[in-house]
Amino acid sequence: AQSVSQHNHHVILSEAASLELGCNYSYGGTVNLFWYVQYPGQHLQLLLKYFSGDPLVKGIKGFEAEFIKSKFSFNLRKPSVQWSDTAEYFCAVNAGSSNTGKLIFGQGTTLQVKP
Amino acid sequence: DAGVIQSPRHEVTEMGQEVTLRCKPISGHNSLFWYRQTMMRGLELLIYFNNNVPIDDSGMPEDRFSAKMPNASFSTLKIQPSEPRDSAVYFCASSNTGLLNYGYTFGSGTRLTVV
Numbered sequence: 001a002q003s004v005s006q007h008n009h010h011v012i013l014s015e016a017a018s019l020e021l022g023c024n025y026s027y028g029g030t031v032n033l034f035w036y037v038q039y040p041g042q043h044l045q046l047l048l049k050y051f052s053g054d055p056l057v058k059g060i061k062g063f064e065a066e067f068i069k070s071k072f073s074f075n076l077r078k079p080s081v082q083w084s085d086t087a088e089y090f091c092a093v094n095a096g097s098s099n100t101g102k103l104i105f106g107q108g109t110t111l112q113v114k115p
Numbered sequence: 116d117a118g119v120i121q122s123p124r125h126e127v128t129e130m131g132q133e134v135t136l137r138c139k140p141i142s143g144h145n146s147l148f149w150y151r152q153t154m155m156r157g158l159e160l161l162i163y164f165n166n167n168v169p170i171d172d173s174g175m176p177e178d179r180f181s182a183k184m185p186n187a188s189f190s191t192l193k194i195q196p197s198e199p200r201d202s203a204v205y206f207c208a209s210s211n212t213g214l215l216n217y218g219y220t221f222g223s224g225t226r227l228t229v230v
Contacts, residue, residue: 043206045221107157108157
């Protein structure tokens with residue numbers, strides 16, 4: 001069965017620090033990968049996604065993620081975080097062979113950015 | 116497009132009462148998903164529909180939970196009878212699996228409190 005693992009449950013950073021959130025998935029075939037963000041009290045919003053092509057994907061608000069197939073990883077990065085990046089971040093995977101669009105989500109990582 | 120619309124935004128009910136949550140997916144999306152989010156369990160997929168047909172309801176916690184999708188523009192999640200442990204935020208999401216884009220669009224959620 002597919003699964004998604006996010007290594008960090010709670011990350012605390014100061015503004016301007018660099019961010020990297022880990023995400024690993026278990027599925028040997030073609031995958032589509034996503035990062036979602038949930039700001040306090042809000043719903044999940046899509047940050048970025050990977051389907052094919054360049055493994056370095058750029059999303060909104062300066063976020064990017066790199067797909068490393070050999071490591072089954074899709075880590076999220078941002079060179080310099082802001083206080084407004086405080087949120088919960090979810091990695092998700094959809095197996096390419098699935099035709100129902102079902103996404104498997106990781107447990108989420110809470111990011112707290114101190115001003 | 117107004118996005119995925121959920122109602123009500125907040126619901127407070129007494130234990131034993133019936134609760135009905137509603138969702139209107141994005142027009143043209145053919146898959147609909149119900150998730151429950153709690154601090155303890157994170158995001159749990161309860162059930163999803165493809166072309167109005169329930170595909171996988173293995174995440175539905177008990178027989179007290181039921182979901183329907185009578186047409187492409189409406190779905191309900193019903194809890195009868197409700198219990199305090201059902202307190203959570205319930206999200207509905209929709210997607211179009213006919214495209215290569217399998218990303219979901221989430222609704223704003225219904226915050227359910229059972230007292």
